[in-house]
Amino acid sequence: MLNKNQIESYDRNGYLAIENVLTVAELEELRRVTDKFVEKSRNVASNDKIFDLEPGHSAASPSIRRIKHPVSRHPVYAGYTRHVPILDIVECLLGADFRYHNNKLNMKNRGDGSAVEWHQDWAFYPHTNDDLLEVGIALDDMTVENGALMLIPGSHKGKTWNHHQNGMFVGGITDPTFRPDGAVSVTVKAGGITLHHVRMIHGSRPNRSDKSRRMLFIGFCAMNAWPLVPSGDTLEDLNERIVRGKPTLEPRLKDLPVRLSLPRVEGDSIYEQQEKLHNALLSRTEPYPVSSSN
Secondary structure, X not given: OOOHHHHHXXXXXXXXXXXOOOOHHHHHHHHHHHHHHHHHHHHOOOOOOOEEEOOOOOOOOOOEEEEEOHHHOOHHHHHHXXXXXXXXXXXXXXXXXXXXXXXXXXXXXXXXXXXXXEEEHHHHOOEOOOOEEEEEEEOOOEOOOOOOEEEOOOHHHOOOOOOEEOOEEOOOOOOOOOOOOOOEEEOEOOOOEEEEEOOOEEEEOOEOOOOOEEEEEEEEEEOOOOEOOOOOOOXXXXXXXXXXXXXXXXXXXXXXXXXXXOOEOOOOOHHHHHOOOOOOOOOOOOOOOOEEEO
């Protein structure tokens, strides 16, 4: 559960970091399952439906940057869509009726973890309202040195930035006037979680350290938030993802800026999309000051 100060902080800044949400046993189990997926990736030579590989990946030295849709890949991952302490926290921010939607496990391996350029999740999947958030579950200590989540506090109340380039959606902010002023790095210990609003501007730097940084991300949305970009999901699909409350056929509409994430460049992950980005910032030498927040 969250206290009043935490709820007010999330509303004002658009994010939270909460320590000690998982037990030691839960954390160890998550790590074991993830290590097994890394072993399986030795048999994969290119990106597929499960793995998004780092450029240097090989059978001898496997290196993954994402496990795609982990909730559908293993019951241990699926369990975190209904993890009671996490749902209690989410309910404080979204209300009593909500479901989960997207999910992924992003991995920044020591010495070669890829950057994720500045973007807003809202650009990928706008809904009829913005009561959506992303929960990040830390499998390792997340530090500034190993590519911590970076974000701009309060940006969830600002504009929707353009993520298109040459008429194609490329998964990162392309507006040449964008400057990440006021950015902070969010740190949390293994077993803690982060939460950030769907309209939050965020990204992460490469991992140049000798410590890995793995995060299981699960998105949650209010029941009355309905997707605006076709995904192929049926009503039954959406209702199967309800984790608390009752279904509704009455979307809540909020006047928000929306730009559909269509058409998309080839590739089904943010890494592949952002490879086309002309004005990448986070993969370069840091050109601006960033403070730490936890």
